Amino acid sequence: MQNIVYWRNFMKEQSWGKIIAATLLGIVGLFSTQIILGFPLLPLFEYNQNLGVLVFVPLVNISVILIAYLIIRYFLKDSPSAYGLKRVSFNWKWVVLVTLLPLIVTAIIAILLGGKLGAIGTNFPFAETFVGGIIYTGFLGSVTEEVIFHALIYSLFRQKLSVWWAALVTAIIFALVHLPNDNANWTITTFSQFFFSAVAIAILFAYITESSDSIWNAAWGHVVWNIMVYFINISPKWQDNFLVNIIISKDVPLISGGEGGLTGSIITPLVCLLGSAAIAWRLKKQRI
Template sequence: MNNYSPKHRDKPGAGKGLNITWSALDGIYSILFLAAALTGVYFGSARIFIALSDRQLLSANISNISFIVLYGIQVLLMMGIVWFIALHKRKGRIRDLGLKYYSIGKTLWYTLISLIAIFAISLAYVFVMNSVFAIEAPASKIEILIKNRSISNTVLLVVVAFIGPVIEEVFFRGFLYSAFKKNWGVLPALFLSSFLFSLVHLQLYSFVPLLIIGWLLAYIFEKTKSLFPAIFLHGVYNLILILILLGQFEMIKMY
């Protein structure tokens, strides 16, 4: 019997529930494909950059065009997977990914409370890593790009604070979290989607904070059944970080 037949769709007026027609297995296949594709793109691009500049990819010599092209490939891969599996193959609807309206007031409230929690946890984490383990935070890829003026601030802000949050929330929460929850329940889905979200950022030092942020974003999505609060929180958080880094860079230039 076809488990994805129309009779399994939510009835009209059934409430806030989302009708997830794709499965956890779809999510696993998607992650494996994405990992293989991005690995190929990364190392293929690295060979080109090494040949041209004798520097490693993401070593601070990425032009605006190169950055946009590489990020564009990642966006096309992630959104292509979501479209093909969730919308085309499994006949899902855009609203089932969580792309539907949610109260602006409640969104702002979730964002305020979440930002306070995130920055408190992040500061505590950095303090413990520095004081207890004597490990300092390495420069992130974004910090390197800002310090070396490899990419214009406008491009960086648009990608990191606007495009990135939308793409990542649709893929990791709307698509993956929903698939894992459908087959395995809320708690396993919260952990696994957050783990993958943290892992894909390739930042070992920040793995735990990113894991917590991913868990919080998935939890908000679970509570609201809408991606917009998570997208807004994600975007505001990234925007604050970028503005802090840009401010630090300008202060360093002054002195």
């Protein structure tokens, strides 16, 4: 098979100092943007929360993309297109595969734990689903995080490291900034499950980015994953505030995910790492 010319082939090589500095700038920019833009919009959120979300999410996405653009263009003195910041486009094969990912994980959990589909939650907020579940949960973090973690950070580490090591380093950084910051019923076990699942998901998205030569397919997968976590409840008890309830007959938090939901299930990293291995094999064949 012919070698593929990837956008990173056109990047200027950066020093380790600049790679680390640009990584820190990207992470700071990602979080500070939400704080800086969120504060002046508080009156709008208080007036109408849905309207606030509809204004806030596009502003954050545009601002983070602009921050990544400025870091690449003026700090790294390179072309943003060499980092994947180019026209939004999708490969439908990847779109279908990443859309199926959370459904596959859910199906495996249901089979292993004797799950049955329960009734739709009577208190599921249908009126707020579009804004809260899809716009906010789906699109706020997903697009911005893919721009920072895979267009910027992964591309930088990819200059110095192999696909696997660049993906792993990026994934660990991704997981660290996603550590739960609440005081819910988190244990060492559920905390570890959540962390390793986040690492595995980020590794898979890095491999999808590498193989498809686009950050947008992985971004779509990120969007779908976040939305599914918002909609699906997997537990022994029916909960009326979820759209989909998978009622399991055996409560095994290691498999069901417990407080961490789909992201906390051991099935998630296993499926993601198997997917990453399959893509790695495909990449190896393409580059022979």
